[in-house]
Amino acid sequence: MNGSILIPENFTLNGKTYKVVIRDKELSKKGFWGQAFLNRKVIKLCDKFHGVSLTKEAKEQTFFHELIHMILDSMGYDKLNEDEDFVDLFAQRLHEYEKSKQ
Template identity: 35%
Template structure:
């Protein structure tokens, strides 16, 4: 699965940013930074090893948060169980597409 550098949702451009110290800053591996119009992802770094698949899953997780925010579905947006399951299914579908 390819992670974009940026994408649009309802006329807003959302940039994807990779950080080495996000886990230290936020105690997490990803963040939907709404005020910055960014998805911030903990990259694979010394002391914070992450597989490509884990980074892709994080992107999908934060993308779901963004989509739900744009839909004004705030109860779902803050429901980490829902977001986690939905994003896991989304990642599996996107990473296993077959074009033959």
């Protein structure tokens, strides 16, 4: 369990399975809250960054950011995938949508 209903353990994009795993030590060492491994189809997230718990909001926002990277990669939009501002804004909008829908 990832501690948030908005963060799954597995999902598919274009019929391919992606995994979400928690890797506190590895990511803390690298200095990231999350990382998308495009070829391995794995999203790594932190519960704790250097021993400090991320807020649910920060963790979800990080998940959606990495998810957008995965979606764009699955579409073959590599140039757009390098645009971190675009990825982050899209992630914010999708996160807001997921939180607010009734």
